[in-house]
Amino acid sequence: MNTKEYFKEQFEQSNVQDRNNLLDVVRRQAFDTFSKLGIPGAKHEEWKYTRISGLFNKEYSFGVNLTQDPLTQADIDAIRLPGHESANELIFINGRFSAQLSIVRSSQLIVLPLEEAARGEYRQLVEKHLGHSSKYQKDGINALNTAFVQAGIFICVEKGQVPDHPVFIYNVADAKAVNVLSQPRTLVCIGEAAQVQIVETFSTLGSQESFTNQVMEIIVEKDAFVEYYKIQNDKANAHQVSTTHIRQIGKSHTHAVTISLNGGMVRNNLNVVLEAAHCEAHLYGLYFQQGSGHIDNHTVVDNVEPNCLSFELYKGIMDDASTGVFNGKIFVQPQAQKTNAYQSNKNVLLSREASVNTKPQLEIFADDVKCSHGCTVGQLDEEGLFYLRSRGIPEKRAWSLLLQGFTMDILEKIKSPAIRTYVDGLIAERLEFRSHGQQEID
Amino acid sequence: MNSDLYLPAANDRNDEPGIIERTVLNEYKYGFVTDIEADEAPKGLDENIIRFISAKKNEPEWMLEWRLKAFRHWLKMEEPTWANVSYTPINYQDIIYYSAPKQKVNPANLDEIDPELRRTFEKLGISLDEQKRLSGVAVDAVVDSVSIGTTFKKQLAELGIIFCSMSEAIREHPELIKKHLGSVVPITDNFFAALNAAVFTDGSFCYIPKGVRSPMELSTYFRINAENTGQFERTLIVAEEGSYVSYLEGCTAPMRDENQLHAAVVELITMDNAEIKYSTVQNWYPGDKEGVGGIYNFVTKRGICKGVNSKISWTQVETGSSITWKYPSVILKGDNSVGEFYSVAVTNNYQQADTGTKMMHLGKNTKSRIVSKGISAGFSNNSYRGLVHVSKGATNARNFSQCDSLLLGDKCGAHTFPYIEVKNNTAMVEHEATTSKIGEDQIFYCNQRGIDNETAVALIINGFAKEVMNQLPMEFAVEAQKLLAISLEGSVG
Numbered sequence: 042m043n044t045k046e047y048f049k050e051q052f053e054q055s056n057v058q059d060r061n062n063l064l065d066v067v068r069r070q071a072f073d074t075f076s077k078l079g080i081p082g083a084k085h086e087e088w089k090y091t092r093i094s095g096l097f098n099k100e101y102s103f104g105v106n107l108t109q110d111p112l113t114q115a116d117i118d119a120i121r122l123p124g125h126e127s128a129n130e131l132i133f134i135n136g137r138f139s140a141q142l143s144i145v146r147s148s149q150l151i152v153l154p155l156e157e158a159a160r161g162e163y164r165q166l167v168e169k170h171l172g173h174s175s176k177y178q179k180d181g182i183n184a185l186n187t188a189f190v191q192a193g194i195f196i197c198v199e200k201g202q203v204p205d206h207p208v209f210i211y212n213v214a215d216a217k218a219v220n221v222l223s224q225p226r227t228l229v230c231i232g233e234a235a236q237v238q239i240v241e242t243f244s245t246l247g248s249q250e251s252f253t254n255q256v257m258e259i260i261v262e263k264d265a266f267v268e269y270y271k272i273q274n275d276k277a278n279a280h281q282v283s284t285t286h287i288r289q290i291g292k293s294h295t296h297a298v299t300i301s302l303n304g305g306m307v308r309n310n311l312n313v314v315l316e317a318a319h320c321e322a323h324l325y326g327l328y329f330q331q332g333s334g335h336i337d338n339h340t341v342v343d344n345v346e347p348n349c350l351s352f353e354l355y356k357g358i359m360d361d362a363s364t365g366v367f368n369g370k371i372f373v374q375p376q377a378q379k380t381n382a383y384q385s386n387k388n389v390l391l392s393r394e395a396s397v398n399t400k401p402q403l404e405i406f407a408d409d410v411k412c413s414h415g416c417t418v419g420q421l422d423e424e425g426l427f428y429l430r431s432r433g434i435p436e437k438r439a440w441s442l443l444l445q446g447f448t449m450d451i452l453e454k455i456k457s458p459a460i461r462t463y464v465d466g467l468i469a470e471r472l473e474f475r476s477h478g479q480q481e482i483d
Numbered sequence: 484m485n486s487d488l489y490l491p492a493a494n495d496r497n498d499e500p501g502i503i504e505r506t507v508l509n510e511y512k513y514g515f516v517t518d519i520e521a522d523e524a525p526k527g528l529d530e531n532i533i534r535f536i537s538a539k540k541n542e543p544e545w546m547l548e549w550r551l552k553a554f555r556h557w558l559k560m561e562e563p564t565w566a567n568v569s570y571t572p573i574n575y576q577d578i579i580y581y582s583a584p585k586q587k588v589n590p591a592n593l594d595e596i597d598p599e600l601r602r603t604f605e606k607l608g609i610s611l612d613e614q615k616r617l618s619g620v621a622v623d624a625v626v627d628s629v630s631i632g633t634t635f636k637k638q639l640a641e642l643g644i645i646f647c648s649m650s651e652a653i654r655e656h657p658e659l660i661k662k663h664l665g666s667v668v669p670i671t672d673n674f675f676a677a678l679n680a681a682v683f684t685d686g687s688f689c690y691i692p693k694g695v696r697s698p699m700e701l702s703t704y705f706r707i708n709a710e711n712t713g714q715f716e717r718t719l720i721v722a723e724e725g726s727y728v729s730y731l732e733g734c735t736a737p738m739r740d741e742n743q744l745h746a747a748v749v750e751l752i753t754m755d756n757a758e759i760k761y762s763t764v765q766n767w768y769p770g771d772k773e774g775v776g777g778i779y780n781f782v783t784k785r786g787i788c789k790g791v792n793s794k795i796s797w798t799q800v801e802t803g804s805s806i807t808w809k810y811p812s813v814i815l816k817g818d819n820s821v822g823e824f825y826s827v828a829v830t831n832n833y834q835q836a837d838t839g840t841k842m843m844h845l846g847k848n849t850k851s852r853i854v855s856k857g858i859s860a861g862f863s864n865n866s867y868r869g870l871v872h873v874s875k876g877a878t879n880a881r882n883f884s885q886c887d888s889l890l891l892g893d894k895c896g897a898h899t900f901p902y903i904e905v906k907n908n909t910a911m912v913e914h915e916a917t918t919s920k921i922g923e924d925q926i927f928y929c930n931q932r933g934i935d936n937e938t939a940v941a942l943i944i945n946g947f948a949k950e951v952m953n954q955l956p957m958e959f960a961v962e963a964q965k966l967l968a969i970s971l972e973g974s975v976g
Contacts, residue, residue, distance in 0.1 A: 393907070405897045
């Protein structure tokens with residue numbers, strides 16, 4: 042059975058018929074789109090350097106239908122982030138939101154199953170915003186997630202509210218017994234003058250293959266402030282396409298940091314649409330890939346209205362036989378005069394086998410703008426190395442110091458001290474490992 | 484303080500609508516048609532037309548076979564759609580693939596060339612007479628489809644340099660043509676290159692033997708004259724070990740309402756320590772101010788640095804054509820070889836340009852440098868699309884790219900699509916790009932010193948493009964600078 046037929050069967054089994062049910066309507070539309078587009082191949086310009094069709098050759102248990110032993114408390118404890126004692130913890134297992142395991146500590150935070158939100162008082166918000174990401178991710182993989190929206194969640198911070206704890210979202214794939222495909226879906230609405238901090242991680246349990254196709258849509262209203270951190274440090278058997286789509290519909294501020302340290306085939310899509318004047322968006326990314334891993338960061342900053350500011354810095358270190366991809370797009374629409382957009386991508390190749398494909402891209406239709414991008418691929422500065430060596434620091438130590446310095450620009454953008462220390466530790470550990478052995482790390 | 488005081492330029496803008504009108508009135512001055520009898524093939528394309536072209540040119544059998552092979556492959560290909568340009572589909576059966584000015588076959592000397600034709604070239608400022616010996620440029624002139632004359636042939640021959648039309652080369656130097664033609668741009672390369680290989684009617688061939696430095700600039704002047712024709716020329720330059728040549732190319736066409744297709748192929752080959760410098764000033768008819776008519780310029784240009792320490796340098800000033808689709812590339816195969824690309828692309832009114840380069844680093848210590856300046860005005864769209872590829876074996880490869888765009892007016896677009904692929908960890912690749920408009924502070928500064936808006940804009944644009952202009956040979960630099968001024972005069976101000 043080919044991929045399309047398989048999903049068709051799955052889709053029909055899930056019985057999406059109700060014309061009055063908002064989610065059913067959205068899902069049916071998305072499934073039609075998926076049937077038309079299929080899984081993107083190498084001919085698709087956005088997937089030129091990242092081949093995912095191979096991942097679909099395997100047999101997956103569809104996360105949604107999966108019934109197996111529930112996770113133990115020990116499983117959950119192992120994947121928790123530091124600072125979880127005072128955080129709102131939302132847990133997805135194989136793409137399904139688990140209300141039992143999740144803990145909401147802040148009263149200012151509303152968390153509802155998406156189905157419930159679509160029926161109740163938040164219907165309008167859901168109707169208006171769910172699926173907007175498909176305007177930017179014009180491929181079957183995004184449609185596939187939408188077609189199977191089930192057990193997703195709706196998060197809302199109402200006007201003027203500031204939750205006293207951050208929101209941690211754990212995407213867990215239980216691949217202990219079978220290959221698993223998970224498709225988590227989240228819609229986040231941040232009301233006027235509200236503020237929230239979201240931290241998201243991905244974890245795979247077990248050694249079977251796991252493929253996570255995640256979509257998160259975030260709506261930011263006037264005067265709101267959102268901090269978003271995505272931390273990926275999964276195993277080599279964990280593959281993912283993770284789309285975060287942020288719409289700033291009022292004059293607001295976004296601060297997003299994406300850290301990718303591990304995994305098999307990882308693709309991140311980060312879209313920021315600046316739909317109001319005077320919006321500000323800061324996008325930072327760090328990728329440090331090893332083994333035969335593949336990390337792909339696609340970002341879009343679409344300036345729709347005038348006077349917006351965006352700043353983007355992505356840094357990558359490619360080790361072993363890993364491959365890195367960066368594609369950053371900046372669009373400036375005709376009415377978006379006085380846009381100020383900056384983008385930079387810096388890569389270091391550590392090994393002979395590593396490679397990088399980067400494509401910074403500007404598409405500009407307004408004249409009174411300041412847009413620039415820069416990108417480099419190279420090695421660490423030999424003069425820096427010499428400086429450290431001349432002060433008696435062993436070569437391997439000097440290397441790891443320089444690399445740590447390279448990552449610093451991004452790490453210091455993580456505003457939560459606990460998370461920053463955590464990520465810093467992960468990188469230091471990796472460098473330590475490397476600096477002692479210079480061996481291939483699995 | 485009243486901020487208006489600081490911005491006289493912005494205020495002047497409303498007071499002087501005349502500047503823009505003047506620009507619009509600034510018509511394409513090479514738009515005349517020369518009334519000469521032409522020998523044409525019927526419209527359309529099939530194997531018979533290719534046989535007709537081949538027979539007209541008295542080509543040997545192997546050449547015809549080569550063409551037919553390309554044609555059969557072309558039939559299987561699809562027209563590319565990835566470029567950032569839009570146009571109504573071309574009807575390939577509605578084009579005349581062969582048109583030649585009727586004149587004596589093989590003029591023994593330049594005096595025998597149709598005087599009408601010679602007047603055309605004089606109007607264009609190109610002398611086929613050897614009177615202007617002082618200018619020291621050897622010219623091969625190509626009208627519509629065929630070469631009508633090459634100057635300075637004798638002097639060049641004394642040094643062993645072969646500079647002649649492609650048809651002549653096929654007859655006189657088959658061994659060189661067989662060896663090199665299609666070796667850089669194979670007939671299967673892309674849609675337009677395959678079409679060119681099937682129907683190309685002439686072009687220039689240039690061969691610089693070992694150790695020879697060409698004493699003068701070699702130049703080809705292309706002119707589309709007849710109606711409904713497509714121009715498909717093919718240029719091949721081979722620089723043997725230790726040789727050097729600087730080559731110029733210029734283009735113009737009459738003003739017509741329909742779009743005409745120009746699909747050329749240029750191949751450059753450099754052996755050990757050789758260097759080719761290839762400069763283009765492209766001024767095909769860009770269409771009128773409503774975007775009607777103009778040339779579709781779909782060109783494949785590629786050079787290969789075969790030998791060690793060799794160098795290929797492309798310089799282009801692109802002001803004409805309604806659509807430009809062109810990526811002069813360099814394959815850096817020899818160790819220590821160098822590739823360069825300098826470009827100024829100007830689009831105005833409804834012109835579209837999708838141009839850039841490809842630098843393929845294969846050899847060790849190879850270097851490349853890309854400087855691209857795009858200027859968009861009116862309703863035009865200007866894209867830079869480039870690829871820097873460092874393969875696994877290209878140790879210590881080095882690239883620097885810079886792409887700047889200048890926007891004049893708020894209805895035009897500037898786009899950048901740089902692809903960077905690095906598969907070797909000793910490579911150093913840098914890319915930077917900026918997009919902006921002419922600063923009001925810059926205009927203000929000039930105004931303050933008594934320089935009017937128009938001159939100030941010309942000054943700033945010249946400064947913007949200077950890095951590329953400096954690469955042009957003297958004769959071209961003057962022409963190119965004038966072209967820039969004409970294409971853009973008053974678009975801002």
